[in-house]
Amino acid sequence: MDFCRAVAAAALGDPSKVAYVPLRASARFPALMEGMIDLLARNTTWTLRREAALKVQFAGVLFYDTQGFLVRRPGGIQTAAELKGATVCVEKETSTLVHLRDYSADNRLEIMPLEIDSAIEARRAFFAGRCSAYAADSAQLAAVRIEAPDGPQSVQILPERIAKEPLSPAVRGGDQSWLTLVRWVLFALVAAEELGVTRDNLQSRLSEAAIRRALADGDESDRSLGVERGWRVRAVQSVGNYGEMFDRNLGPRTSLKLDRGLNRLWTQGGLMYAPPFR
Known part of the structure; x- marks a missing residue:
C-alpha cells in the first residue's frame, strides 16, 4: 500500500489519490487486463509465462520472497520430507501451486494439493485441520502465523x-510510459x-549534486x-526510502x-540496488 502511495504521489501529486481494490489471486490478472485496476501491487510473482501469455509487464522486484x-x-512434522503423501492447502491459480507440484514431483513426495479459492479461505482450511500444511510465500506465512487461533507458538514455518x-x-x-514511471518510482525509493x-x-539534501542527479533532475x-x-x-517524500x-x-x-x-x-x-538515472 505504501508503494501505491508513492506511485500516486509521483503520477498525481498526491499520495492519497489511491483506490484500493481487494482481489482474489484468480481475479487479479483479469482485473488488470480489463482495466478495472491500473496497477497490480500484491504478492504477485514475476514469471515469464505471465509476461508472455497474459501480456502484463512487471516493473521490478519490490520484495524478494521464498515459498515455504x-x-x-x-x-511431528519437522521437515518438508515428512509431508510425503500429505494434503497441503494452497491458493488456487498461483505460482505457489505450480511450485508445490514441481517440488512434490522432484522429491517423490506425492503431496496432494487442496486448492482453495482465496488466501483467507486457505488459512481457515488449514486451521480447521483440512490439511497437514499450508504452502505460500514465506512472508504470507508469517502473517498467517500471528493470526493462529491458539497463538503463534502453535504453528511453525x-x-x-x-x-x-x-x-x-x-x-x-x-x-510503456506507465510501466516506466512505476518501475522508476521503485528505483527512486531504493536509490x-x-x-x-x-x-x-530529503529537503535539506536536495542541494547535493548526487541527490539532485538521482531524484530531482530530469526535465x-x-x-x-x-x-x-x-x-x-514526491515519491520519496510520501513514504520515505525503501x-x-x-x-x-x-x-x-x-x-x-x-x-x-x-x-x-x-x-x-542483499539484492536491492537502483540502476543509474542518467
Missing part, C-alpha cells in the same frame, strides 16, 4: 524454502536509501512520461518481525 510450508506444532518468489508490481502491456536520503532529511524524462517535475522527490518502507510495514518492530534478508541493499549483502 506452515505446519501445526506439536504435530518449516526450514525448507522450495522456490524463489520475486514479487513485483505489474501493469497492463502496451503502455534514496543507497544515498542515505530519508523522508525527514526531458518528466515530459516524456507526462508527469510534473519532481515526481521522484528501507523506511520495509521497516514500517514488515520489519522487526512490526507484528511480522521480518528480517530484510535478500531485500537488503547490495552493499549490505
